[in-house]
Amino acid sequence: MTGIGFDLLATDGRARRGRVTTAHGTIETPAFMPVGTAATVKAMTTDAVASTGAEILLGNTYHLMLRPTAERVAQLGGLHRFMNWDKPILTDSGGFQVMSLSDLRTMSEEGVTFKSHLDGSRHHLTPERSIQIQHMLDSNITMCLDECTPFPATEAQAESSMRLSMRWARRSKDAFVERPGYGLFGIVQGSVYPEQRAESVAALTDIGFDGYAIGGLAVGEGQETMFRVLDFTEPLMVKDRPRYLMGVGRPSDLIGAVRRGVDMFDCVMPTRSGRTGQAFVRRGTINIRNARHAHDERPLDAECGCPTCRSYSRGYLHHLFKADEMLGPMLLTWHNLHYYQDVMRTMREAIADGNFEEVSSAMEARMNEGDIEATVDPIAKPGKPPKQGRPPKAGKDTAPPKVDKDSEPPKAERVEEEKTDE
Amino acid sequence: MTGIGFDLLATDGRARRGRVTTAHGTIETPAFMPVGTAATVKAMTTDAVASTGAEILLGNTYHLMLRPTAERVAQLGGLHRFMNWDKPILTDSGGFQVMSLSDLRTMSEEGVTFKSHLDGSRHHLTPERSIQIQHMLDSNITMCLDECTPFPATEAQAESSMRLSMRWARRSKDAFVERPGYGLFGIVQGSVYPEQRAESVAALTDIGFDGYAIGGLAVGEGQETMFRVLDFTEPLMVKDRPRYLMGVGRPSDLIGAVRRGVDMFDCVMPTRSGRTGQAFVRRGTINIRNARHAHDERPLDAECGCPTCRSYSRGYLHHLFKADEMLGPMLLTWHNLHYYQDVMRTMREAIADGNFEEVSSAMEARMNEGDIEATVDPIAKPGKPPKQGRPPKAGKDTAPPKVDKDSEPPKAERVEEEKTDE
Numbered sequence: 001m002t003g004i005g006f007d008l009l010a011t012d013g014r015a016r017r018g019r020v021t022t023a024h025g026t027i028e029t030p031a032f033m034p035v036g037t038a039a040t041v042k043a044m045t046t047d048a049v050a051s052t053g054a055e056i057l058l059g060n061t062y063h064l065m066l067r068p069t070a071e072r073v074a075q076l077g078g079l080h081r082f083m084n085w086d087k088p089i090l091t092d093s094g095g096f097q098v099m100s101l102s103d104l105r106t107m108s109e110e111g112v113t114f115k116s117h118l119d120g121s122r123h124h125l126t127p128e129r130s131i132q133i134q135h136m137l138d139s140n141i142t143m144c145l146d147e148c149t150p151f152p153a154t155e156a157q158a159e160s161s162m163r164l165s166m167r168w169a170r171r172s173k174d175a176f177v178e179r180p181g182y183g184l185f186g187i188v189q190g191s192v193y194p195e196q197r198a199e200s201v202a203a204l205t206d207i208g209f210d211g212y213a214i215g216g217l218a219v220g221e222g223q224e225t226m227f228r229v230l231d232f233t234e235p236l237m238v239k240d241r242p243r244y245l246m247g248v249g250r251p252s253d254l255i256g257a258v259r260r261g262v263d264m265f266d267c268v269m270p271t272r273s274g275r276t277g278q279a280f281v282r283r284g285t286i287n288i289r290n291a292r293h294a295h296d297e298r299p300l301d302a303e304c305g306c307p308t309c310r311s312y313s314r315g316y317l318h319h320l321f322k323a324d325e326m327l328g329p330m331l332l333t334w335h336n337l338h339y340y341q342d343v344m345r346t347m348r349e350a351i352a353d354g355n356f357e358e359v360s361s362a363m364e365a366r367m368n369e370g371d372i373e374a375t376v377d378p379i380a381k382p383g384k385p386p387k388q389g390r391p392p393k394a395g396k397d398t399a400p401p402k403v404d405k406d407s408e409p410p411k412a413e414r415v416e417e418e419k420t421d422e
Numbered sequence: 423m424t425g426i427g428f429d430l431l432a433t434d435g436r437a438r439r440g441r442v443t444t445a446h447g448t449i450e451t452p453a454f455m456p457v458g459t460a461a462t463v464k465a466m467t468t469d470a471v472a473s474t475g476a477e478i479l480l481g482n483t484y485h486l487m488l489r490p491t492a493e494r495v496a497q498l499g500g501l502h503r504f505m506n507w508d509k510p511i512l513t514d515s516g517g518f519q520v521m522s523l524s525d526l527r528t529m530s531e532e533g534v535t536f537k538s539h540l541d542g543s544r545h546h547l548t549p550e551r552s553i554q555i556q557h558m559l560d561s562n563i564t565m566c567l568d569e570c571t572p573f574p575a576t577e578a579q580a581e582s583s584m585r586l587s588m589r590w591a592r593r594s595k596d597a598f599v600e601r602p603g604y605g606l607f608g609i610v611q612g613s614v615y616p617e618q619r620a621e622s623v624a625a626l627t628d629i630g631f632d633g634y635a636i637g638g639l640a641v642g643e644g645q646e647t648m649f650r651v652l653d654f655t656e657p658l659m660v661k662d663r664p665r666y667l668m669g670v671g672r673p674s675d676l677i678g679a680v681r682r683g684v685d686m687f688d689c690v691m692p693t694r695s696g697r698t699g700q701a702f703v704r705r706g707t708i709n710i711r712n713a714r715h716a717h718d719e720r721p722l723d724a725e726c727g728c729p730t731c732r733s734y735s736r737g738y739l740h741h742l743f744k745a746d747e748m749l750g751p752m753l754l755t756w757h758n759l760h761y762y763q764d765v766m767r768t769m770r771e772a773i774a775d776g777n778f779e780e781v782s783s784a785m786e787a788r789m790n791e792g793d794i795e796a797t798v799d800p801i802a803k804p805g806k807p808p809k810q811g812r813p814p815k816a817g818k819d820t821a822p823p824k825v826d827k828d829s830e831p832p833k834a835e836r837v838e839e840e841k842t843d844e
Contacts, residue, residue: 040742040749045729068716068741075801076719076737084733294490295497307467311506315498319490320462326748327462379493 003210004141004183006242010352014234014261017351020056020211020242022088022140023181024080027055029242029263030351032254032344033090034337035271038063039073039083042271043326043333046085052306052334053341056088056140058266061133062097065123066116070136078138090141090185090266092246093130093172096148107147109164127171131184135177143213144172146187151219158191165189165215166203173207183210185244191216192225194232201236212237213244214262223253230260237261251280251343252367255360258347270340274333277321281339283369286314288332293318296374306338307331314374425632426563426605428664432774436656436683437782439773442478442633442664444510444562445603446502449477451664451685452773454676454766455512456759457693460485461495461505464693465748465755468507474728474756475763477509478562480688483516483555484523487545488538492558500560512563512607512688514668515552515594518570529569531586549593553606557599565635566594568609573641580613587611587637588625595629605632607666613638614647616654623658634659635666636684645675652682659683673702673765674789677782680769692762696755699743703761705791708736710754715740718796728760729753736796 005021020027034041034049036057041049049057059079064070076082079089095112098105102114102123111126130145146165149158169186176184186204190196204212214233217226230245237243244264245257254265270280277289281301286293288300296314308317308331320328343363350359427443440451456463456471458479463471471479481501486492498504501511517534520527524536524545533548552567568587571580591608598606608626612618626634636655639648652667659665666686667679676687692702699711703723708715710722718736730739730753742750765785772781 038741038745038747039738040745040747043748043752045749045752046733047729067745068737071801072716072737072741075717076735082735082738082741084738294494297498307469311468313498313504315490315494316461316504316506319460319494319504323460323462323489325460325462326465326751327467329748330465330467330752379497 002178002180004181006211006240008240010354012351012354012356013259015258015347015351015356016261016263017348018242018263020088020264021181022183023179024086024088024140025055027088027264028348030254030258030344030347031056031264032340033058033264033266034340035060035266035268036083036085036089037268038067039079041333041337043275043329044271044337046083048334049085049337050087052338053345054087054337056090057085059089059091059137059139060097061091061094061130061137062101064091064137065094065125065133066118066121070133074136074138078136080138088140089138090244091134091137091139091143093143093145094125094133095130095145096247098125099148109167111145127168128175131172131175131177140182141211142172142176142182142184144169144184144186144209146189146215148219149189149191149216151191151216151221153191155191155193155196158189158193159196162189162191162196162200166200169204169209170207173209185209185211185213187213187215187246188233188237189216190233192221192229197229197233198236201233205238209241211242211244211264213246215246217245218247218249218253218267223256226253227256227260230257230262234261251340252364254340254343255347255364258351259356259360270336271333274336275329277328277332279332279339280336281371282363282366283371284367286371288314288317288328289321290318292373295377295379298374300332300335301339304335304339304342306335308335308338424600424602426603428633428662430662432776434773434776434778435681437680437769437773437778438683438685439770440664440685442510442686443603444605445601446508446510446562447477449510449686450770452676452680452766452769453478453686454762455480455686455688456762457482457688457690458505458507458511459690460489461501463755463759465697465751466693466759468505470756471507471759472509474760475767476759479507479509479511481505481511481513481559481561482519483513483552483559484519486513486559487516487547487555488540488543492555496558496560500558502560510562511560512666513556513559513561513565515565515567516547516555517552517567518669520547521570531589533567549590550597553594553597553599562604563633564594564598564604564606566591566606566608566631568611568637570641571611571613571638573613573638573643575613577613577615577618580611580615580618584611584613584618584622588622591626591631592629595631607631607633607635609635609637609668610655610659611638612655614643614651619651619655620658623655627660631663633664633666633686635668637668639667640669640671640675640689645678648675649678649682652679652684656683673762674786676762676765677769677786680773681778681782692758693755696758697751699750699754701754701761702758703793704785704788705793706789708793710736710739710750711743712740714795717799717801720796722754722757723761726757726761726764728757730757730760 007019010017018029033056037060098114101117104115106113113124127145134142145168147161149161186209188200190200242263245262279286279300293314299309350356429441432439442449455478459482520536523539526537528535535546549567556564567590569583571583608631610622612622664685667684701708701722715736721731772778
């Protein structure tokens, strides 16, 4: 094998069930990649990450080149050994975070010069340097350096930006050192413009890559526009290579994008949300800091098999977040990553079984139902009279479901997510 | 069984090998109890705590009565179920932390009134209330409310304080509800004064408890004085009940106290130090933030079997602390707790084997040796010429050991430790 392998095992409509093969093992697709920014998935051991079913992690070139440096990671055995993760790793090119995190950026045809957000030191990133860094990190899937076209962009701006990315894609390919089980992905740009997306796909296909990412989305355009771009871009892409939608997203984004032929995803949402007390569950989302959870003996999600849901009540998780205890972020991150992998597993099985539409629509419908509130708090706070619980009606075990007020679906905008240090 | 059981299995000099039996299982002694202040051992899952070999945790009445309240813990099934720990739990009485953490304390014969350090709310703690709270928490080993006599104290101050504690011990015993597998420990006070310690032991023995704690130590008196107090107090204590030295300590404190007949310990040192980057290892201590660890491929302690030492280099751990990643505190806490349990295991085996002095002296000698420095950094920072490595001499594989400059032994003063929120 040269590069990385991809087997398309089944399709159902445009949804694809596949398998990516790398030097560090296989990845069943559609796949979600947890983000391990600084050589750690925040608040998780790698054993815990693996236990959720994740088969590949994403590392961030921008963060790692600044600290501890790619040279240091290489000296300590490469990213797999450094962070104790022997499964596949994909690294981004650093371009996106140079734009969102660093100071004093100067773009040129050659590359981008910037100051580190950590210590103000000056750095230069070119397609060649990005590829070299990712090689030193020992990344299984290297990403071309590109410019993530901002949103909104005029057609002229989008075209100029996309064409620069295509020239950089060529230079990235030339700089890439081929090794069995290691591959390079190109990134389709072109903003929301069909002709430009088509030009970008054609340019990349002409160069030839192990896989093709769709970039420049989840940057503020909204889910509907994102799906529209996928609708006119996906049919142009080669069938025999994996497609990766960068920086996406919420569970409903994943479902909609798999429906449109996407194979791979990454997003900080499950990890970042977990640290702030937001849990993704089968019935939408829950903010565990909400006072209504204080007395709740139920798990976050009764159908979830993760360690958090098997062993801890909402009341305990609420307490941990109120007390600012590290175990709160640890347990919610674990749950969220497990839930994301459950969503992917469910979709993979449904595609193989040929009932993707039925299964995915049912998942979407449940997400929109919202959480069911707990029964009344048996111990009221002194000074506050207990709220009257609704007495159970004859023939009914539970009060009718109330939609959780804190289950407003989160916005999954990649730019917003990436502004902090992950 | 009423109360808790204690079997003295072996002795070696004054060192004791025993077994405590509770409604939630047995504890092999000498035992170290990790501190789970707010119903969580900070930065650890309970599965991880159990994996270190810990058989009992300590919970803090002061913290839990304020948040989430004892009533809430009881409503959510008691502390074992609340925090997902089905092994024994000991709770302190709250008295020590009322003194070290709360505001505006007023002591009287009846009890102590104080303001919460969290929200300024007013609370009243009496021996009866403390026992009731610990009952609601479902603690296997309840501690009497006492006054931890400050250090230094005049003989008159110490006597007055000790006698108050003895009257409170009587009231605590009267308030305690007996249940099979649940017990109550009295606390010996009397500062550094032999006569007062003797009076306190006699008073408590007269009342009769399931076990006897030695309080008022590790409050600034220093190791030598602490050992001296143990030397004249331990011979007075009944042999057939466990002895618990509260709030102690460093590994060398544990060894010296086991040598003097102590069976149980608790301390925040392994957890708190772990969060700040200090690791306890067989050759002393290591500050992982020190730059000398950045390139070090070795584990913290090559002889340690914990997950941190089996899978991660010092270079990686250094990176995590530099990047302020949560996984750093998680992994160092895990190692420290594992190491503490290793120290206890080693002592238990040595007492059973009748070679405690030999084994414990060897451990102490190694702790004093200090860490061996790594070889020179193979990649020097730009602008800094690499330090010349010492060429290996003929017949020697390694350079002579250098004592680690950051392995200054930490001070284990309980007052200092308890000033922050643990």
